[in-house]
Amino acid sequence: MRAFAPVTLGHGGRTLRGWQLGTVARNGSAALLVHGFGSTDTGGQQLFVQTARTLAEHGSTVRSYSRLGHGTSDGDFADITIGDEVDQVVAMIRTLAADAAGPVHVVAHSLGAVESAMAAARVPELVATLTLWSPAGVVVDDIARHDRIQGQPLARAREQGWFDFGGMALGTAFIDEVTAGLDVYATIDRYTGPAEVLHGTADQIVPVRYGQRYGEVLPGATFTAVEGADHGWSSVPWRRTLLDHLVASTGGGAR
Structure with missing residues (x-):
């Protein structure tokens, strides 16, 4: 092998x-x-x-x-x-x-x-x-429409500046990018x-x-x-x- x-x-x-x-x-x-x-x-x-x-x-x-x-x-x-x-x-x-x-x-x-x-x-x-x-x-809909990630609310993340993803701290830049209007489908038909x-x-x-x-x-x-x-x-x-x-x-x- x-x-x-x-x-x-x-x-x-x-x-x-x-x-x-x-x-x-x-x-x-x-x-x-x-x-x-x-x-x-x-x-x-x-x-x-x-x-x-x-x-x-x-x-x-x-x-x-x-x-x-x-x-x-x-x-x-x-x-x-x-x-x-x-x-x-x-x-x-x-x-x-x-x-x-x-x-x-x-x-x-x-x-x-x-x-x-x-x-x-x-x-x-x-x-x-x-x-x-x-x-x-689904990540876009979860964050932008439902204010959550995998069922966990994001309010606490905004208060403390990070989201607890199974023991890993995810910063709010990830969340902010999505809520700013990220469209993950917009250009993919170019492939x-x-x-x-x-x-x-x-x-x-x-x-x-x-x-x-x-x-x-x-x-x-x-x-x-x-x-x-x-x-x-x-x-x-x-x-x-x-x-x-x-x-x-x-x-x-x-x-």
């Missing part, structure tokens, strides 16, 4: 840290994995480790980073914003595409899927396929390439209708509702479904 090797990427004077499985070959198949809100480069319950090994078996080199303020990357979770994270994903795509001398497959989960769709719209020529798992467009959206019907964090919307807005998208699946795809059969779809949609790793 091939080993995971450390990789780094500079962004705004700070360093993103992650890993790569395989060696990037010019004009070879390469995939970028983009994690969700508060997660890391390995994904929840090793989702991205499983994904990388599956893609590697089919000939792809796979790379994954923790965004700033996540995992072992520089930065503080308190300072994150969606806008800056989109910039980071664009930098990840550009770097991997330059190394591979061609467009790359982008595979993303939850908030990372939201940000990856926005990033793909900025550099569509560098994205071979876009795969979104449980895209968390017209192949896209696949999968969403569990039993997702209690992001209702399935948000995945359906991405399937409708992205011009080249297909949408699949996976019966009974939750947000983290926390069963072996559900993950097999994800990875079988991924191998098929990326051409088994072929560009």
Whole structure:
């Protein structure tokens, strides 16, 4: 079994840290994995480790980073914003595409899927396929319309200057950006390439209708509702479904 090797990427004077499985070959198949809100480069319950090994078996080199303020990357979770994270994903795509001398497959989960769709719209020529798992467009409605995050009210966060996200302090810049009118769907139709959206019907964090919307807005998208699946795809059969779809949609790793 091939080993995971450390990789780094500079962004705004700070360093993103992650890993790569395989060696990037010019004009070879390469995939970028983009994690969700508060997660890391390995994904929840090793989702991205499983994904990388599956893609590697089919000939792809796979790379994954923790965004700033996540995992072992520089930065503080308190300072994150969606806008800056989109910039980071664009930098990840550009770097991997330059190394591979061609467009790359982008595979993303939850908030990372939201940000990856926005990033793909900025550099569509560098994205071979876009795969979104449980895209968390709900974050905008939760904050802007309901003044909450995952059911927790934001009033206390405004009083103390941070929101307690499972033991990690999220600063109000993230909240303020959304309430200022952030539209995560506004430009994503600029990416017209192949896209696949999968969403569990039993997702209690992001209702399935948000995945359906991405399937409708992205011009080249297909949408699949996976019966009974939750947000983290926390069963072996559900993950097999994800990875079988991924191998098929990326051409088994072929560009």
